Amino acid sequence: MKKLINDPADVVAESLRGLAIAHPELRVDHPNRVVFRGDAPVRGKVGIVSGGGSGHEPMHGGFVGVGMLDAACAGEVFTSPVPDQMVAATTGVDGGAGVLHLVKNYTGDVMNFEMAAELVAAESGTEVVSVVVDDDVAVQDSLYTAGRRGVGATVLAEKIAGAAAEQGRPLTEVAELARTVNARSRSMGVALTSCTVPSAGTPTFDLPEGEMEVGIGIHGEPGRRRVPVAPAREVAEMLLEPVLADLDYTGGDGALVFLNGMGGTPLIELYLMFGEVVQVLEKAGVQVARSLVGSYMTSLEMAGCSVTLLRVDDDLLRLWDAPVRTPALRWGV
Amino acid sequence: MADEISVDALQAWLRAFAGAVAENRDQLTKLDQAIGDGDHGTNMDRGMSAVVAALDDAPPADAAALFKQVGTTLVSKVGGASGPLYGTFFLRLAGAGGAGPWDAETFARALRAGLDGVVARGKAEAGDKTMLDALIPACDALDAALAAGQPLGEALTAAADAARDGRDATVPMLARKGRASYLGERSIGHQDPGATSTSLLVETAAAELG
Numbered sequence: 001m002k003k004l005i006n007d008p009a010d011v012v013a014e015s016l017r018g019l020a021i022a023h024p025e026l027r028v029d030h031p032n033r034v035v036f037r038g039d040a041p042v043r044g045k046v047g048i049v050s051g052g053g054s055g056h057e058p059m060h061g062g063f064v065g066v067g068m069l070d071a072a073c074a075g076e077v078f079t080s081p082v083p084d085q086m087v088a089a090t091t092g093v094d095g096g097a098g099v100l101h102l103v104k105n106y107t108g109d110v111m112n113f114e115m116a117a118e119l120v121a122a123e124s125g126t127e128v129v130s131v132v133v134d135d136d137v138a139v140q141d142s143l144y145t146a147g148r149r150g151v152g153a154t155v156l157a158e159k160i161a162g163a164a165a166e167q168g169r170p171l172t173e174v175a176e177l178a179r180t181v182n183a184r185s186r187s188m189g190v191a192l193t194s195c196t197v198p199s200a201g202t203p204t205f206d207l208p209e210g211e212m213e214v215g216i217g218i219h220g221e222p223g224r225r226r227v228p229v230a231p232a233r234e235v236a237e238m239l240l241e242p243v244l245a246d247l248d249y250t251g252g253d254g255a256l257v258f259l260n261g262m263g264g265t266p267l268i269e270l271y272l273m274f275g276e277v278v279q280v281l282e283k284a285g286v287q288v289a290r291s292l293v294g295s296y297m298t299s300l301e302m303a304g305c306s307v308t309l310l311r312v313d314d315d316l317l318r319l320w321d322a323p324v325r326t327p328a329l330r331w332g333v
Numbered sequence: 334m335a336d337e338i339s340v341d342a343l344q345a346w347l348r349a350f351a352g353a354v355a356e357n358r359d360q361l362t363k364l365d366q367a368i369g370d371g372d373h374g375t376n377m378d379r380g381m382s383a384v385v386a387a388l389d390d391a392p393p394a395d396a397a398a399l400f401k402q403v404g405t406t407l408v409s410k411v412g413g414a415s416g417p418l419y420g421t422f423f424l425r426l427a428g429a430g431g432a433g434p435w436d437a438e439t440f441a442r443a444l445r446a447g448l449d450g451v452v453a454r455g456k457a458e459a460g461d462k463t464m465l466d467a468l469i470p471a472c473d474a475l476d477a478a479l480a481a482g483q484p485l486g487e488a489l490t491a492a493a494d495a496a497r498d499g500r501d502a503t504v505p506m507l508a509r510k511g512r513a514s515y516l517g518e519r520s521i522g523h524q525d526p527g528a529t530s531t532s533l534l535v536e537t538a539a540a541e542l543g
Contacts, residue, residue: 197371
């Protein structure tokens with residue numbers, strides 16, 4: 001393992017220390033490992049809290065700021081945060097209009113956020129609504145698994161719900177928008193290499209040269225199948241085929257297309273892949289309404305990418321275009 | 334009330350469990366790497382070390398206070414799925430057993446409440462390849478042995494045997510909960526890490542409370 005770290009046990013704390021210095025507009029609660037928007041709580045505005053295991057940067061701390069998240073909880077690497085952190089985040093962003101918890105569908109995240117919501121309900125008057133994101137078509141949504149994983153759509157839900165909250169919309173409406181984004185989004189990912197969790201020291205899985213794993217999650221979980229490495233054109237088809245089979249993206253206002261890097265793939269390859277993705281979409285009759293290309297939800301240094309499509313309408317597009325000022329996403333300001 | 338279980342004995346159980354988790358830390362992580370996200374040993378060890386530190390710092394006066402402290406510590410320190418599941422288990426133990434002195438019957442009733450808590454929190458059932466596959470047979474064996482008039486020591490030995498058998502029975506199972514469920518058929522042939530740590534929990538109870 002070669003990493004720019006000191007002690008594997010200190011990676012999350014020391015990374016948050018750097019983030020706090022680099023972004024003085026944020027406020028970091030180090031004991032609780034919560035990244036707050038500097039001006040939180042914003043009076044009368046719905047608070048938006050997300051969080052999860054670390055190692056997915058900029059998800060979630062990099063999305064804290066005006067127009068997106070009010071707070072993000074950072075767990076250990078690939079381990080969900082604990083309820084105490086979420087309670088601190090929730091009470092810290094409550095501006096009197098309630099708080100939305102945006103939760104990725106992983107057993108640990110769901111259970112810890114559930115306990116946090118119970119604790120908040122028992123201890124304060126803050127109203128909390130939770131929306132669970134589960135957009136990964138690689139996993140069958142059935143009674144026989146923990147359900148589809150939450151992946152790329154989380155970024156889109158955080159942006160759109162964040163914009164709605166910034167406009168002063170009420171909690172029920174902000175939550176409903178997050179649910180809509182989730183319901184209209186599907187994602188699929190591919191890994192070319194494994195990542196190495198600092199405390200483990202060895203790669204999470206063994207992926208020989210010449211092979212790739214199709215249908216991965218964001219922790220290096222195995223995917224649907226292992227296949228020989230293919231040209232980008234074929235990878236784009238492999239990823240989009242199940243996405244397009246699951247939801248209709250033709251007609252209307254088209255789709256927001258999000259090509260996400262897993263941390264170890266350079267932008268030159270991501271833009272190349274995006275070109276291929278758009279070609280497949282054009283063939284399928286899907287109109288590209290908005291694009292987002294970059295490494296926004298990573299798995300440490302894993303090479304690979306995921307594609308997320310969101311079927312948009314006017315309201316969603318306006319919220320997507322609304323100003324956002326965070327370390328990792330910033331426009332219109 | 335016959336055969337009161339002392340708070341010291343219950344504390345000794347939790348310390349023994351912490352020891353067993355530390356000793357099996359790498360094995361638990363290895364089992365979890367095969368079908369989960371590879372942090373079960375690390376997380377449980379971090380949690381149980383914190384439990385021991387809290388016990389050293391301020392030993393609770395009664396069983397309910399003890400288990401409440403253990404439950405809150407695990408919820409606060411572990412994260413992942415194990416934190417809420419083990420945390421809920423111990424918090425329910427505290428609530429069901431109450432502050433008065435505990436006997437074998439109280440202990441069995443509390444354990445059953447802990448089991449119910451894990452079911453409610455994790456929404457899993459027997460056969461899903463989770464910690465419940467060790468915990469359910471252990472509670473059943475404990476209840477049956479106590480109902481048959483066996484003393485607590487023997488009843489807990491029966492429970493520990495049942496937990497171990499339940500743990501071994503997870504090997505051929507297809508996972509339906511947690512991250513292992515994404516593996517589908519590929520989860521078959523691996524022992525469940527949660528059932529393994531739960532088996533340690535019941536085994537150390539048999540060793541310390543018998």
